[in-house]
Amino acid sequence: MxxxxxxxxxxxxxxxxxxxxxxxxxxxxxxxxxxxxxxxxxxxxxxxxxxxxxxxxxxxxxxxxxxxxxxxxxxxxxxxxxxxxxxxxxxxxxxxxxxxxxxxxxxxxxxxxxxxxxxxxxxxxxxxxxxxxxxxxxxxxxxxxxxxxxxxxxxxxxxxxxxxxxxxLDPAAFNREACTPQWRDALFAEYPELKGKHLILMPGRLTRWKGQEAFLDMMARLVRLRQDCHGVVVGDAEPGKQHYYDELIAQRDALGLADKVTFVGHRSDIAAFYALAAVTCHMSNKEEPFGRTVPESLATGTPVVAYDRGGASESLNAGFPQGLVPADDVVAFAVRVDDLIDADAEIKLPENYxxxxxxxxxxxxxxxxxxxx
Missing domain, CATH: 3.40.50.2000 (Glycogen Phosphorylase B;)
Structure with a gap:
């Protein structure tokens, strides 16, 4: 040996x-x-x-x-x-x-x-x-x-x-302390529309299979259920695909969400966003091999709602099965997000993550x- x-x-x-x-x-x-x-x-x-x-x-x-x-x-x-x-x-x-x-x-x-x-x-x-x-x-x-x-x-x-x-994932990076008062104040100074709201986070590169279009549809349903939440899309478009960002902005505005969903682009402080958010969303429209956003958010103590398929389903089953909804069911997704905003989530992410x-x-x-x- x-x-x-x-x-x-x-x-x-x-x-x-x-x-x-x-x-x-x-x-x-x-x-x-x-x-x-x-x-x-x-x-x-x-x-x-x-x-x-x-x-x-x-x-x-x-x-x-x-x-x-x-x-x-x-x-x-x-x-x-x-x-x-x-x-x-x-x-x-x-x-x-x-x-x-x-x-x-x-x-x-x-x-x-x-x-x-x-x-x-x-x-x-x-x-x-x-x-x-x-x-x-x-x-x-x-x-x-x-x-x-x-x-x-x-x-x-x-x-x-x-x-x-x-x-x-690194527990020193993904934890509740990632969101410091100074960071939060700086974020609200840059995006005042986020202050005082339950933030619904959608992290990931802007690409069709990641599900940003479904997220906007879900937010349109969620804001009809409650007015105290705000969607935050973290991520930028892939090289040569800026047109997809433009399509998403047009969809957001057509759904009447211009003051309800903010795109913040690529950020290196994603752990702080997880810690600040009320709920993180994972809405890939095909099986994702792993889905890092699920365990990363759970490690900060923030619940995740995700479609029940692929690697995201595996990690959510391991740490927070209450967040699973049927694949592509946007209505059920909005209802589950609404339920979790005010719930005390019991999250137990296993050591192998x-x-x-x-x-x-x-x-x-x-x-x-x-x-x-």
Missing amino acids: ADKSLPLKIVQVLPALNSGGVERGTVELARELVRGGHKSVVISAGGRMVEGLVAEGSEHIEMPVHRKSLMSLLQVRPMRRLLTELQADIVHVRSRAPAWIVWLAWRGMDSAARPKLVSTFHGMYSVNFYSAVMARAEHMIAISNCVKNYMQSNYGVADQKITLIPRG YLSSQLASTLGVYRRLIAQR
Whole structure:
């Protein structure tokens, strides 16, 4: 067996470090690895999260691993040289385009000296040759049971090659204290329409499948039930999709919600919004692999209402099953939000949704693989 006291050198590879659940998960795991005395290296095409990653003790190597193009194959040899130089224990891929580069590079290395190869399925990838590279790793991590079942049904991955590890969150970041009086005063100064209202939070990138349109329909019904609430949409449009934001604003105004729903754009203080909100909403119109917003909000003590499907359903079942409503039932959703605004919510988020558990489980995967060498 591998010595559990020995520090490891872990290389994580993903397309870029701008925003999103995969990116945040990578940065958080890197930070926890450093705190645990391990060496952390992240390879990506760069982005706004690099500065924080490096400040927390990881090394970042910029490399164009993000392009979904045959031109990316030009990066295979440089990646092989880099992995040889780094002499890492583990290389952990988190997305398909970089996974192809890494797998082709790794396959050409000396099998006795190369790092062990791990992949995380962050989603239910389309079933084709391109996606199948994620199943070529020596071991795979699934972020939820619905993802694990998808891997087994569509890629034939054996049960012993999959470890279920939910994305962990940092309790130091997601708690009631995130919403300080100074932060709240600054928010109300910027958005005075929020003061004195029960805030109904809708976090997530502005994209059609996240459900912002359904949220606006739900708010139109909710404000007919009560006038003391205000919707807050946190998130910005994806690059090149500003038109969707314009559509949402037009829908909001057509529903008579111009003074009832505020769009605040991309925010780095989402934990404070969770802690301030009366209810957080999760309304994705298809199965979401995990749904970070559910456990993050629950960790701050704020109840969540979500459709009963996908990874969001799993985490809500684990921590606050009262928040589940039938999928796509906007009427039931509004009624449940109304009920929870004045209720005393009993929230119990299990330990396996926290970073300490994720780190221990992930290190367990790494060490078991190394022991097989």
